[in-house]
Amino acid sequence: SWPRCFSPAHLFLPTATSAGSLPLVILCCGHGQGGKQAPGYQAMARLLASMGMAVLVPDNLGQGERAPMGHRDVVAPFRCGISLQGLIVMETIGWLRWALADTRFDRARIAAIGNSGGGTLSMFLGALCGDDLAALSSSGYPSSFAFIAAKEKKHCHCNLLPGIVGQLEMWQVLGCFAPKPMFLFQGRMDP
Numbered sequence: 001s002w003p004r005c006f007s008p009a010h011l012f013l014p015t016a017t018s019a020g021s022l023p024l025v026i027l028c029c030g031h032g033q034g035g036k037q038a039p040g041y042q043a044m045a046r047l048l049a050s051m052g053m054a055v056l057v058p059d060n061l062g063q064g065e066r067a068p069m070g071h072r073d074v075v076a077p078f079r080c081g082i083s084l085q086g087l088i089v090m091e092t093i094g095w096l097r098w099a100l101a102d103t104r105f106d107r108a109r110i111a112a113i114g115n116s117g118g119g120t121l122s123m124f125l126g127a128l129c130g131d132d133l134a135a136l137s138s139s140g141y142p143s144s145f146a147f148i149a150a151k152e153k154k155h156c157h158c159n160l161l162p163g164i165v166g167q168l169e170m171w172q173v174l175g176c177f178a179p180k181p182m183f184l185f186q187g188r189m190d191p
Helices: 039-050 084-101 117-128 145-149 170-175
Strands: 009-012 022-028 054-058 105-115 135-139 182-185
Touching: 009 039, 022 039, 022 084, 022 117, 039 054, 054 084, 084 105, 084 117, 105 117, 117 135, 117 170
Parallel strands: 022 054, 022 105, 105 135, 135 182
Antiparallel strands: 009 054
16 A cells, blocks of 8 residues: 555455456455454355455454554554544555456456444445445444444444544445445444
């Protein structure tokens, strides 16, 4: 995302490929021990690859190989005029640009999926990169920025977006992706 600034990711490829470019799913991890190494994300990536898709699983800033859950109380980016989520989104846009330049992947069949913190990330990717994504599946993020800001439930600091309350709402961000295919859902275990 920036010159000489690197971040790790896993790339799952199907064992049997047909002629032509592969569809690609960017799997946005939520908070969890190990980030992209978490068993659930590994299983999801393997399942999608077994269905003939390439799956890119980036290591979100402050997770996985880069200090597990290491950003839970980080507020320093606020002083720089950006949020931690902004940095995570910028980094993932860097991965999307990489994928768009890779001829193994079909530029017209790139999707982003994510739950929990990955739901946050996929929501913003849909708004900022809608022209480059064919489909979006986002889950596990509360329905309003005001709920997050009110701190009714302790949220990781990457969910805090200074200045957004009263200016923009989640349904408006998700609406930026319309009318493309989008699947939104909320799990019982991620209230």
